Amino acid sequence: GMGADLYESYCGSILASAALGVAAFHEKGEAVQVNALLLPMMLAAAGIILSICGVFLVKTKEDTSQKNLLKALGKGINYSSIGVAVAAYFLANLLLPDNNMLFMSVGVGLLAGWLIGWWTEYSTSDEYAPTQAIAKQAESGPATIIIAGVAEGLYSVWVPIVVIGAAILLAFGFSTEWAFGDDEKFALGLYGVGLGAVGMLSTLGLTLATDAYGPIADNAGGNAQMAELEPIVRERTDALDSLGNTTAATGKGFAIGSAALTALALLAAYVEEVRVGYDRWAKAEVVDLDDGTVIKLNRRALAVKHGDSAKTYLVMPARKGQGNDDYAAIGKADAKDEVEVDTEALVAMGLLVNNKTATIPDFVQLYDVTIMNPAVLIGMFMGVMLAFVFCAMTMKAVGRAADGMVQEVRRQFAENPGILDGSVKPDYANCVSISTGAAQREMILPSLLGLVVPIVVGLLLGVGGVMGMLAGGLTSGFAVAIFMANAGGAWDNAKKYIEAGNFGGKGSDAHKAGVVGDTVGDPFKDTSGPSLNILIKLMSMVSVVFAGLIVQYALALF
Template identity: 55%
Template structure:
């Protein structure tokens, strides 16, 4: 069954991992600077490693419990494929590895970037970006490796089946390892987000507002914990998050391709391989794009953004060209239309990124207006930020609507009838693959942000000169924008990926009848299950707005999004209160801190953040795992359809609002700190610091965690589809 062209996928995975190792080795060869710079970097590394070890211990316990449950469903009740427990474990393991390697590179890079800035801005930019590329290339490399291994193994062990069901079975099993990745990603995102924001809020409120000392001042006890948090949240968390998005988009599209061309076996394999090949070629072009990033000394923020954008945009343009020839070679029906869907996905990703940049970068009016509102105090800063965040959600929503419509239309020749539904859904899935095809370099720009932030912190704490601090500040401010853009991109990709997964849910329902429950002749909308279409299953389960089960599910999906956001926000608040109390205690009881003659107890603050994150991350994570199972048991397949619809739509809008509002508050503070509107220490500055503390859990905890919630709830529904089909009360 395998085609020789599939070899591109595992070869590309090895190339990506090789270049990640090369960039890591190059970074490690550069100097870490003075003894003090090295000591500070070592504090951060130890704190990040200690946190991650503790988190993985908890995650391993959770994975053991879930694997036992999946094994019971597969081997006891017979309502799940017997490969699923193993796929679940490998998905989580590879996701955890991606986060670990990315964080390791980031914690070794920060002091080296600060030291490079002692020479030039360009050297600092290149080193920070290529260190971020380690994360990007490790993520895509491990995804492609995991897919390659599973595809080869399952192709060998799954017996041949008539009617194209072998590929349906293989892709359906492979899709389930995405749940392992999603579960690991949610723990990483929620735990890391709580950790970093507890430290950040404590450092800002007591250090900047009460004590009047600069950000990253070594006299602030929470500074090291804040820098550790940047790595465990924005590096390890983001890496695990986008690992799952990349894998899920490829695998959901492969399953939809297998379903769309199920009666065309000569075409079916090529439709399954198409998303894998596009992702592989996009990875190769991402590697090329990394080498294009450079800038001149004294570059402005817009010039720095342009420097990063060059690598991303050139890679995107080249994948547009390459994907056309890939689809032409694979000879898919209407390959030009399917190529159009890929272009739509790429343009949608760029559009969401540009929209996010406009609403969050200090170079544009929305963020400047928030800073100006600080003249009348923190209340107006918060009001202005909320308003800006709400408005900012409109453009990404419109972009996603247009992308869905055009992707479906291009793939079907703008035939919106039910007879072309499967091919249209394949178009939406491959648009998600298009959006994520250059993830290797896109994620590099995002991982660059916390590396630059930590470099600035190291420079401040090490007492480097004003010129060096100016360079690290420029890289840090750029990092705030790239981080906000990256979060918008991640949330946008989650929306398209979740839609592809939602469509895959019904293909899993079909597989449940045909292969797992062995009821291929059961009538579905008066058609035997083995011959029933996607639309037949929708009709059979009455998935429409007049079905109260669907409506109830939609409301429950919206509820889950808001409850999850509230719990994660409150978790940050509780952990931050403990951090504020601890920082105040140290200022009060340790003589000589403010004079710089005594070193604060950094370890105690790291310990508070670690314990707070571990304690608080369980409840929101369990919500995402349990609600789909409960809704499926009570309301069956229609309830799940409504639940996922409500979760995807409300979760996407709320996530964009929170990420953009938080990013705008953060950069409004940076705008003032650059010397505008009174500069550091002014009343306007204090007001924007308050706004930033409100925005911290918005942009770094609840907002980015929502895109994982969306995908994990869909994944949990897909993996437990046998329960919803076989056992439900209504």
């Protein structure tokens, strides 16, 4: 699950960056555009090689503490990240020498990933105060440990959000040389943000390895207990399992942060796909027209027959007192009508913009993508709603699947009492079948939610509504995902901390409360939290794929 999620972010960030690179350098010729397209791919290739090297740096001693185990894992990631930063410097200078500060955008992404990982470790490891405080609350009962876990989870959101916000600002600034107000460099700034996402994910090999480590250690502990091995074996596997919970939580935090940057890059790629959608529509409409004929596609675009192809012009909103008879004629004409206008004069006045050279701020102005536009505001609410409804669906799915499993276990105990004394072997296969079937069946509705809602919102509210929905889903999904992943990881390690002999140890009332917290935390950290990453990227991907459909067939309500 986490592997597929991170791989989706990995591919999404590379592809979105490549698309933005081509758009950012459209005036510099194909050779530069190809280099901009290659840069994220070369960075990813360097990251793979350096991740393999980093694996060999992870070494530990016998009887080491959890803090030292974390340092050993961190050593591999840190050295690989430094190597990627150095590689980024040389690759940026080689491929795009006129924009060599782009390597700093990659470095910002690497640093952001490291900071999010460090904060997640602090928020969930039982070596630190937050998880120990949750464990202490277990002395008062299950209710207080739930309250403490929710509170720590909510509190843990602030650092990743500040880090991602700062990373976006810095990556944009370095790539544009701090020309924030230059519309012509806007796509270049977003290209820098995309490279930041690629940088963050460049050491994916090591991040996935540390995440996969958790389940391996957990299962080793289960095998040791079932095989009734010596207590020292179980103590060591418990230490490794606790570390595994922290590395898993760190991996989830990393995945959520990278998903946020990837989704932002995909949001920019969506605007580029809107541009492509207009060009395709214009080309289809002018096939049977005479050369030079101008037709109105909709109130936002004109198409001009130009040889075997078409030129597309965006009809920009006119300021008060701006405009002429030609502009008025465009407004009065119906869609698909031919209009006789001087396009060059309207371009000179700023009332028409060539679709090929339009900047992202031009599209923002064209669709009035501001919170004062009802379509955008409704879209934002829909995006926020999606995050919460999706979480509710996945949590309920866990409850239903668990209920089915409990009923099956009770049935087997009732029909075969010998299972309890070991004389009869339980039917494991049926339990696995129930679990697997429920997992697949219960994900149908949440998946449809992420697939259908972006299309419906687009058809009803247009491009502006979709952009609002993507922004709302990204911001709310990012925050809720961090909260759930960190709260779940902290509850799990709080229980482990009690089992290590603190606050009464195993069998105490505090331990029973800790088990309740851990049980609540499992669907938080393993189901709803991580799946939100996939939702925000799925919404973006679906929007990109159906951008042409939305451009052509959306209702003209706003």
